[in-house]
Amino acid sequence: MNKLITDIGNSIEAATRFVKGYIISIGSVTNIFSAIENNIQTVDDIAEEYGYRNKRLLKLYLDILCSYSILKKENSKYFLVDGVNIRLEKRDFMLDKMKEDLISFFMSLINVFPHLLIDPNNPLATTDFERDANIWSIWLENDWFKSVRWAITEIGRIGKRDYILDMGSGSVSPLYFAEIVGENGRVTGLDKSKKMVEIARTKIENRGYSWVEIEHCDIENDVGLDEEYDIVILSMVLEYVHNMEKVIENAYNALKDGGRLIIFKMPDNPIINFTEALIPQFVKLRTTREIKEVLTKVIVKEYGDLLIVAHKY
Numbered sequence: 001m002n003k004l005i006t007d008i009g010n011s012i013e014a015a016t017r018f019v020k021g022y023i024i025s026i027g028s029v030t031n032i033f034s035a036i037e038n039n040i041q042t043v044d045d046i047a048e049e050y051g052y053r054n055k056r057l058l059k060l061y062l063d064i065l066c067s068y069s070i071l072k073k074e075n076s077k078y079f080l081v082d083g084v085n086i087r088l089e090k091r092d093f094m095l096d097k098m099k100e101d102l103i104s105f106f107m108s109l110i111n112v113f114p115h116l117l118i119d120p121n122n123p124l125a126t127t128d129f130e131r132d133a134n135i136w137s138i139w140l141e142n143d144w145f146k147s148v149r150w151a152i153t154e155i156g157r158i159g160k161r162d163y164i165l166d167m168g169s170g171s172v173s174p175l176y177f178a179e180i181v182g183e184n185g186r187v188t189g190l191d192k193s194k195k196m197v198e199i200a201r202t203k204i205e206n207r208g209y210s211w212v213e214i215e216h217c218d219i220e221n222d223v224g225l226d227e228e229y230d231i232v233i234l235s236m237v238l239e240y241v242h243n244m245e246k247v248i249e250n251a252y253n254a255l256k257d258g259g260r261l262i263i264f265k266m267p268d269n270p271i272i273n274f275t276e277a278l279i280p281q282f283v284k285l286r287t288t289r290e291i292k293e294v295l296t297k298v299i300v301k302e303y304g305d306l307l308i309v310a311h312k313y
Ligand SMILES: C[S@@+](CC[C@H](N)C(=O)[O-])C[C@H]1O[C@@H](n2cnc3c(N)ncnc32)[C@H](O)[C@@H]1O
Pocket: 129, 130, 140, 145, 167, 168, 169, 170, 171, 172, 173, 190, 191, 192, 193, 196, 217, 218, 219, 220, 234, 235, 236, 237, 240, 241, 281
């Protein structure tokens, strides 16, 4: 497997191990452990005790602690198994194998947890692709996200003059690919967040990249782009859509014969699931197998549980 993808996988693994202790400790600051110790043990009772209106998130958190055997659940009551013992092992500090910014990105998401528990629409929880597009535009510039784009470029063999469709592009990625394809190529970015589109357009204008355009568009609807592109990219977006079949059909229709669809996604594990659930648009993590079932009429190559390349023929 490509070394870059192995490094990206290792950095995700190391970062999730690192933040696991922090996620557990947040049960203290939100008084969840002391509630359980004081026999306030159901989702409803804990929610009522502290005014946590987001019971869905509270339940998700408690269930994640169960999956790590910190809690156990019997008849909708939660019990502490063995006290809260947060032990970080030496391998949790494999700093050489991770990008520090992935840890701090995860921490930025996890920090909104208490605010989101109080209210699912709490403006202090700054993770919404629309309302908080400004902070997303900073996070998406982080080195870890850049390394994903680099891996997509290498594995997708993206080069000068290519025509690229970036679906769920955000405000940073189209500019990255614009530099790779150069002024004789073309990049079209599609994004559902109006503010993300606005930020991307300002950047494009400032840099004078006339070969890039960003459209405000929901990729779960008909996008009306037919057979134009050498490469279609779906990077870190399938976890936010309900109708994955429609998105992949749109991607397929936009590809020229011989074109390549490149899908990057986060692996399916409890820590990633928890951090993603702190983003309002999150639907669910997708497994490689689930995606492959939708990828008919193409030749598929997969790179670990992270990247899938599908060739249209
Ligand atoms: C985590 S960001 C990833 C951005 C970009 N692909 C990257 O790798 O830098 C996810 C983006 O997908 C967009 N998105 C989510 N659902 C969408 C949909 N149904 N249609 C279009 N864009 C969508 C969000 O607005 C957000 O900008």
